[in-house]
Amino acid sequence: MNCNDTQNKLIFYIDGELSKSESSEIENHLDRCNNCNILYQKLKIDLSILSSERIMEIDVNFTESVMQNIRNIESFKISNRQKTLNFLMPFAVAASIILIISVGILFGNMGTNKTSTQISGSESEVFYINDLEQESLEFNLINE
Amino acid sequence: MDESKLIKRILEGEKELFSELVISYQKEVINICNGFLHDIDSAKDVAQEVFIEAWKSLSKFRGDSKFSTWIYRISVNKSLNYLREIKKKLTEDISDNELKISDDENSAIEKEFEMSQKMELIHKSIDNLAENQRTAFVLSKFEEISYKEIAETMNLTISSVESLIHRAKTNLQKELSGYYKKN
Ligand SMILES: [Zn+2]
Numbered sequence A: 001m002n003c004n005d006t007q008n009k010l011i012f013y014i015d016g017e018l019s020k021s022e023s024s025e026i027e028n029h030l031d032r033c034n035n036c037n038i039l040y041q042k043l044k045i046d047l048s049i050l051s052s053e054r055i056m057e058i059d060v061n062f063t064e065s066v067m068q069n070i071r072n073i074e075s076f077k078i079s080n081r082q083k084t085l086n087f088l089m090p091f092a093v094a095a096s097i098i099l100i101i102s103v104g105i106l107f108g109n110m111g112t113n114k115t116s117t118q119i120s121g122s123e124s125e126v127f128y129i130n131d132l133e134q135e136s137l138e139f140n141l142i143n144e
Numbered sequence B: 001m002d003e004s005k006l007i008k009r010i011l012e013g014e015k016e017l018f019s020e021l022v023i024s025y026q027k028e029v030i031n032i033c034n035g036f037l038h039d040i041d042s043a044k045d046v047a048q049e050v051f052i053e054a055w056k057s058l059s060k061f062r063g064d065s066k067f068s069t070w071i072y073r074i075s076v077n078k079s080l081n082y083l084r085e086i087k088k089k090l091t092e093d094i095s096d097n098e099l100k101i102s103d104d105e106n107s108a109i110e111k112e113f114e115m116s117q118k119m120e121l122i123h124k125s126i127d128n129l130a131e132n133q134r135t136a137f138v139l140s141k142f143e144e145i146s147y148k149e150i151a152e153t154m155n156l157t158i159s160s161v162e163s164l165i166h167r168a169k170t171n172l173q174k175e176l177s178g179y180y181k182k183n
Helices: A003-014 A020-032 A034-052 A060-113 A120-133 A136-143 B003-011 B015-037 B040-056 B067-099 B103-118 B121-127 B131-140 B147-154 B158-182
Strands: none
Touching (some): A003 B158, A020 A034, A034 B158, A060 B040, B003 B015, B015 B067, B015 B131, B040 B067, B067 B131, B067 B147, B121 B131, B121 B158, B131 B158, B147 B158
């Protein structure tokens, strides 16, 4: 094996990826050639840096910090949902009241328009009650 | 506990069980991030983000790939994004500096430059690899990650992964030898 072939295969030799015969050819060359040997030593040291900087221990603080972050995210989600609800609540109540009043007025008007037949009184009362029962807007928001 | 059962229980509301996944994978995740960032503190920061991302999208984990390769993929993506952002910030800082040199900014850039000077030659050579070669090479450096897992992580076939790693090593060797010969 010449210098060029050897140098092109050094990294694979260091990583133990060559066949036995190729490895021994490289070893033979390295024994004879100082230049390639120096290159080999330097390459080996540089590549070993990669395995030396690896962490091997489990860090309890790391786990705790991840879990704390997750707990924060979760409680933020819950408090945000609560905040949205608190914010929307007055609007929901106002919307319900407006709805009730307008339905009331509408049916009230219908009643007065059809004065000849005296049905409106009791019927509009029934609608009032239904409407109160259907105050589901708020309810839906809470249950969201 | 079986991993898919564990994930099911977490999704069903036993949130604290997520810590078991953090314990199982933190070494690999931190080491993968460090393989790209070459700085253990930054690697730990990015690894935190990896687990938080995994937490947020755990319901999207379908279980047709392994959890390991799923979280390795998040680790690779987060690390590469982090590097892109730093690079962007650095070039922005430099072009800002050409217009208006502020002492604070200047010393910050000098510090970054010193840091990069201190970086080992091997790190610089890895950074010069194309992204897919770099990813395959970084992942191949961990005995606990098989070529099959690298292939799954990168969405490639095993033979493409092998060829990427081969090219990465050839390029690394060329770059390092070139440097040794010059000095
Ligand atoms: Zn030689």
